[in-house]
Amino acid sequence: MPKQFVIFDVLNETYAIDSDNVLSIxxxxxxxxxPYAHDFVAGVMNLRGDIIPVVDLHxxxxxxxxxxxEASRILVLKYKDYVIGxxxxxxxxxxYFDEEEIEDFDKVSLEDKSQYFDYVxxxxxxxxxxxxxxxxxxxPEE
Amino acid sequence: xxNEQYLQMFxxxxxxxxxxxxxxxxxxxxxxxxxxxxxxxxxxxxxxxGMAGSMQFNKMQQLAHAIEDxxxxxxxxxxxxxxxxxxxxxxxxxxxxxxxxxIESTGEEGDLEFDELLEKLLAxxxxxxxNTALKTQSQGKSINQYVDDVVRVANExxxxxxxxxxxxxxxxxxxxxxxxIVFKTLEEFAEIIDSQPSAQDIENERFDRDFTLIILTxxxxxxxxxxxxxxxEIESVSVEEVTxxxxxxxxxxxxxxxIKEDGSTKTPTTNNGQTEQRISKSIRVDIERLDDxxxxxxxxxxxRNRIEAIGLQQDNPDLSEAIEYMSRLTSNLHDLxxxxxxxxxxxxxxxxxxxxxxxxxxxxxKIKLVMSGNDTEIDRSIVEELGDPLIHLIRNAVDxxxxxxxxxxxxxxxxxxxxxxxxYNDGDNVVIEVSDDGSGIDVQKVAKKxxxxxxxxxxxxKEMSDDEIVSFLFLPGFSTSDVVTDISGRGVGLDVVxxxxxxxxxxxxxxxxxxxGTTFVIxxxxxxxxxxALLVTVGSEVYAIPLNSIIEILDVEPDEIKSxxxxxxxxxxxxxxxxxxxxxxxxxxxxxxQDARKTLTTVVVxxxxxxxxxxxxxxxxxxxIVIKPLGKYLSYIKSISGATILGNGQIAFIFDINHxx
Numbered sequence: 176m177p178k179q180f181v182i183f184d185v186l187n188e189t190y191a192i193d194s195d196n197v198l199s200i201x202x203x204x205x206x207x208x209x210p211y212a213h214d215f216v217a218g219v220m221n222l223r224g225d226i227i228p229v230v231d232l233h234x235x236x237x238x239x240x241x242x243x244x245e246a247s248r249i250l251v252l253k254y255k256d257y258v259i260g261x262x263x264x265x266x267x268x269x270x271y272f273d274e275e276e277i278e279d280f281d282k283v284s285l286e287d288k289s290q291y292f293d294y295v296x297x298x299x300x301x302x303x304x305x306x307x308x309x310x311x312x313x314x315p316e317e
Numbered sequence: 318x319x320n321e322q323y324l325q326m327f328x329x330x331x332x333x334x335x336x337x338x339x340x341x342x343x344x345x346x347x348x349x350x351x352x353x354x355x356x357x358x359x360x361x362x363x364x365x366x367g368m369a370g371s372m373q374f375n376k377m378q379q380l381a382h383a384i385e386d387x388x389x390x391x392x393x394x395x396x397x398x399x400x401x402x403x404x405x406x407x408x409x410x411x412x413x414x415x416x417x418x419x420i421e422s423t424g425e426e427g428d429l430e431f432d433e434l435l436e437k438l439l440a441x442x443x444x445x446x447x448n449t450a451l452k453t454q455s456q457g458k459s460i461n462q463y464v465d466d467v468v469r470v471a472n473e474x475x476x477x478x479x480x481x482x483x484x485x486x487x488x489x490x491x492x493x494x495x496x497x498i499v500f501k502t503l504e505e506f507a508e509i510i511d512s513q514p515s516a517q518d519i520e521n522e523r524f525d526r527d528f529t530l531i532i533l534t535x536x537x538x539x540x541x542x543x544x545x546x547x548x549x550e551i552e553s554v555s556v557e558e559v560t561x562x563x564x565x566x567x568x569x570x571x572x573x574x575x576i577k578e579d580g581s582t583k584t585p586t587t588n589n590g591q592t593e594q595r596i597s598k599s600i601r602v603d604i605e606r607l608d609d610x611x612x613x614x615x616x617x618x619x620x621r622n623r624i625e626a627i628g629l630q631q632d633n634p635d636l637s638e639a640i641e642y643m644s645r646l647t648s649n650l651h652d653l654x655x656x657x658x659x660x661x662x663x664x665x666x667x668x669x670x671x672x673x674x675x676x677x678x679x680x681x682x683k684i685k686l687v688m689s690g691n692d693t694e695i696d697r698s699i700v701e702e703l704g705d706p707l708i709h710l711i712r713n714a715v716d717x718x719x720x721x722x723x724x725x726x727x728x729x730x731x732x733x734x735x736x737x738x739x740x741y742n743d744g745d746n747v748v749i750e751v752s753d754d755g756s757g758i759d760v761q762k763v764a765k766k767x768x769x770x771x772x773x774x775x776x777x778x779k780e781m782s783d784d785e786i787v788s789f790l791f792l793p794g795f796s797t798s799d800v801v802t803d804i805s806g807r808g809v810g811l812d813v814v815x816x817x818x819x820x821x822x823x824x825x826x827x828x829x830x831x832x833x834g835t836t837f838v839i840x841x842x843x844x845x846x847x848x849x850a851l852l853v854t855v856g857s858e859v860y861a862i863p864l865n866s867i868i869e870i871l872d873v874e875p876d877e878i879k880s881x882x883x884x885x886x887x888x889x890x891x892x893x894x895x896x897x898x899x900x901x902x903x904x905x906x907x908x909x910x911q912d913a914r915k916t917l918t919t920v921v922v923x924x925x926x927x928x929x930x931x932x933x934x935x936x937x938x939x940x941x942i943v944i945k946p947l948g949k950y951l952s953y954i955k956s957i958s959g960a961t962i963l964g965n966g967q968i969a970f971i972f973d974i975n976h977x978x
Contacts, residue, residue: 207968208858209947210904211954219947219960221968224616226945226960257950314950 177271180296182303183250183263186238190263191270191296191303198251198258200266203243213313217262220249227251229260230312236291254308261312272296280304326523327372328421329601334361335414336667342406343670349398358406359388365413376426377416383438384409395443404678405437407671464531467510468559476533478510478559479541484527489550493522498548499530507534507541526552531559604697607658614647614654615846615943619962621647622940626964648941651847655696659843662740662749663691665704669711673736676715683722683733684715690740695747699841702821703749706814710751710837711736713810718755718835728832730754737836746865747843752836758829760786784926787827791815819975822958826925846944850961852937852969853920856906859969860933861942861961866974868921868928870936873897875915888930890921895928898978903931922974929978944971 180191181200206218206229215235219226229249233240246265251258280292294305309316338361344354366381384406390396412431419427468478481503485495496519503509509516511531514524534541538556545554621644628640670686677684695703719725719734726732737752764778767789778786793812818825823841842848842865850861851870873888878897880886888897897919900906919930942961947954958973 205967207970209951209954209957209970210906211956212951216951219951219968221962221966224619224945224962226947226962226968228948228950258948259950312950 177273178277179269179271180303180305181250181266182268182270182298183248184265184267185232185236185263186241188236188238189267189298189301189303191272191305192250192252192308193305194269196252196254196308198253201249201251201260203247203249203262206262215313220260222251222260225258227258227260229262232261232263235311252308252312254312254314257312257314259312270298272298277305323372324420324424327368328417331365331368331413331417334365335410335417337361338410339671340667342403342410343674345398346400346403346674352392355388355391355398359385359392362388374416374420374426376429376431377413377420380409380412380416380431380435383435387438387441390442396441400678402441405434405441407675408434409438464511467533468531471533472560476508476535478531478533479507479538480557480559481530481532481541481545482527482553482555482557483530483545484552484554486550486552487526489526492524492526493520495548495550496520496524496528499545499551502544502548503530503532503541506536506544507532607654607697611654611658611846614651617647618651618847618941619943619964622964623966624964651941655843655847658697659694660697660700661692661694662700662703662747664700665707666691666738666740668704669707669738672708672711673715676712680715681721682715682719684719685733685735686738687735688738693740693742693747695841695843699821702817703839703841706817706825706839707738707749707751709810709814711738714751714753714755714835718753718757720756743840744865747841749839749841750836751839752834754834757831757833758787758790758827758835759831760829763787763789784826784828787829790827791825819973824925824975847941848944848971849939850942850971851920851939852942852963853900853918853933854935854937855900855904855933858904858906859937859963859967860900860904861940861969861971862920862922862931863971863974864939866922866924868923871919871921871930873917873919873930873932875917878917888919890928890930893928895921895930896978897930897932899932901932901934903977922978924974924978927978931978942969942971 179194181194181197182189182191184190201222204220204222206220208218209216209228212218212228215231217229217231217234219228241264243262244264247262248266249260249262250266251260276296277294278296280295291306291311292304293307296303296305308314338358341354341357341361345351345358348354362381362385366378366385369375369377369381387396387402387406391398396402409431412429412434415429416426419425419429471478483496483499485492489495500509500516500519509530509532512519513529518524519528532541538558542554542556545551545556621640625640625644628636631637666688669688673684673686676682714736719736720728720730722732725734735754737750739750739752741748760783764773764781764786767773767786768775768778772789772792773781790811791814815825818839818841821841823839825840826838827835828838829835849864851864851867852859852861854860869890871890878886878888879894886897886899887894889895917932918934918936919932920936921928921930944959945961946959947957951957955976956973957970959971960968961971963969
């Protein structure tokens with residue numbers, strides 16, 4: 176059965192997250208810094224009256240910071256009881272992939288030092304990385 | 318009967334009756350001769366049996382029947398309420414309770430086995446056990462003495478008694494209104510002496526489609542039939558004459574005062590205790606709806622704050638006046654929502670007598686539970702969460718606090734120990750105290766344990782007050798009990814209590830005196846969602862300080878600040894030295910405003926007995942703020958208890974003073 180993914184870019188890399196985990200895609204909203212949070216937490220935003228934490232993927236993926244552009248988006252993710260926004264540079268597509276197209280990431284590359292990624296998809300000649308959400312966002316496993 | 322529709326009602330009512338039974342059993346426990354309690358229990362269990370029967374929960378019905386038999390024997394003085402018998406009844410109550418919660422969650426009875434208990438219950442009965450074949454209430458064949466008496470007297474006076482069975486059409490919309498018209502019609506020429514279901518249930522639409530009445534009249538059968546048939550939306554009517562000794566289908570207890578000879582047209586209502594009367598004055602509302610209601614009211618307050626902010630810029634007197642009025646209305650609305658959500662703490666307190674009774678039997682300690690302030694009100698969501706921490710503290714009080722009877726006598730104390738549970742209002746807080754008059758906490762033992770576990774050095778301990786040492790008990794895994802018992806002392810405990818209470822925005826303190834006992838003082842906010850707070854700025858950021866933790870606001874000159882060992886700055890507040898905290902550094906903001914050598918605006922806050930001064934950049938305003946949770950992802954940030962959305966849509970964080978200082 177094909178699975179639906181939201182495809183997005185951070186700097187020069189392309190990533191995909193299962194659309195079941197994506198609640199909404201938002202334009203950039205003001206983000207308020209919160210003291211004592213991990214450094215990759217940009218802060219929190221006021222999303223229609225709810226307070227949602229926002230993770231800065233540039234910091235988390237340890238890549239160069241760039242200013243927000245017209246294309247920047249916040250993807251609001253839901254994982255178990257957690258609702259977390261992630262800031263990305265561009266959301267390019269929402270696409271179905273067959274399960275056979277999804278490969279284990281370690282088969283492809285052993286260079287994933289961060290261990291944030293489980294799977295990879297080759298979409299044409301573009302390599303799309305699929306993160307392990309709890310690892311990427313540092314959500315404690317119960 | 319469409320079960321789905323009645324399930325919720327069944328669960329709620331059965332719960333009420335089980336609660337009532339619990340209370341009355343406890344009364345009976347303290348006074349085995351309490352006839353009134355026996356009668357109350359009998360009534361409750363009888364109702365439960367009937368309801369369970371009509372819902373076809375046969376196991377519940379079977380057990381309720383056995384308990385009813387025992388109660389009947391008690392009522393007729395055939396057996397006495399020994400502690401062992403009460404144990405059995407309590408066990409029965411527990412099983413009914415667990416069956417009910419199973420029904421509540423799954424819609425079906427659990428497959429709990431209780432044959433043994435049934436046998437034991439039946440063994441308590443004098444002589445052979447009564448037939449266990451079940452009679453359901455709806456088909457109950459028990460002959461009601463009252464109706465018989467009335468019918469006999471009436472017959473002597475030339476009245477005839479009729480049993481009337483009315484079935485409403487299935488598409489009848491206002492069933493109780495129809496039934497009311499039938500009642501009214503009959504009352505023109507007859508006296509209604511009984512109804513099944515009760516008049517009150519009919520009035521509240523607590524019946525399916527049919528009801529049965531017994532009336533007295535001089536009119537012939539045909540006349541009755543025709544009169545009822547004039548009422549619309551009736552499917553069928555049957556009228557039967559009742560001759561003496563044949564009245565049926567009446568199982569509810571009817572009032573004993575008999576029928577009034579003057580033929581007053583008042584419908585006799587069956588006396589089914591006060592609970593029913595209270596219900597008619599109130600309605601049940603799903604808690605989720607109340608939550609939604611409160612959320613809406615909270616959003617309204619946020620919007621009001623926003624409009625207020627806009628209004629200030631407009632300089633329009635008419636607008637200001639309207640905003641002020643709206644302001645008052647929203648505040649009133651919010652107070653009202655809060656009041657609706659308030660419930661008495663008795664909701665949790667009422668299970669403690671039972672727990673203490675059981676504990677005192679297992680520990681062989683003699684304990685009296687003294688409760689007060691059961692009607693103190695607190696937000697429903699807080700009450701629900703308070704149960705576990707309180708049970709824990711009570712278990713501690715019984716297990717660690719109160720001594721064995723011999724020991725108490727040796728110390729010259731009364732043999733019976735007292736565990737106190739007191740609730741009262743204190744400003745915007747509700748205080749709950751759990752106390753015991755036991756041996757108190759052994760400070761030396763705690764200190765020794767703390768040193769052993771490397772939590773403090775001996776030197777540090779020497780500088781600490783007793784209260785500070787005792788608070789080691791709240792650290793994870795800390796237990797001074799030498800013996801681990803079933804009840805408590807496994808070292809998981811007080812830290813859980815503390816965490817739970819603090820997560821609800823409350824605080825817990827402990828006071829102890831050797832040989833005079835221990836008191837835990839829990840302080841809870843009245844409500845969780847809206848608080849009064851002082852808004853302050855630190856750099857470009859806005860923070861909210863809960864008003865109930867603020868002692869005073871001072872302007873502190875730079876030369877009033879001293880530093881101890883170059884680590885901690887202190888200031889003078891009411892002639893004691895308190896920590897002075899520069900919030901720009903504490904919060905790691907980019908503000909340098911406080912570093913300039915000038916007067917610092919300082920908010921003095923309180924954490925339990927401790928004070929601290931927080932230096933901020935500016936004060937903005939005092940406001941009602943709506944607390945929004947930070948969510949699970951940021952729950953590791955303890956110094957911030959939540960966030961609020963300001964009038965301009967900006968987010969401000971709310972300090973949790975307990976963790977901040």
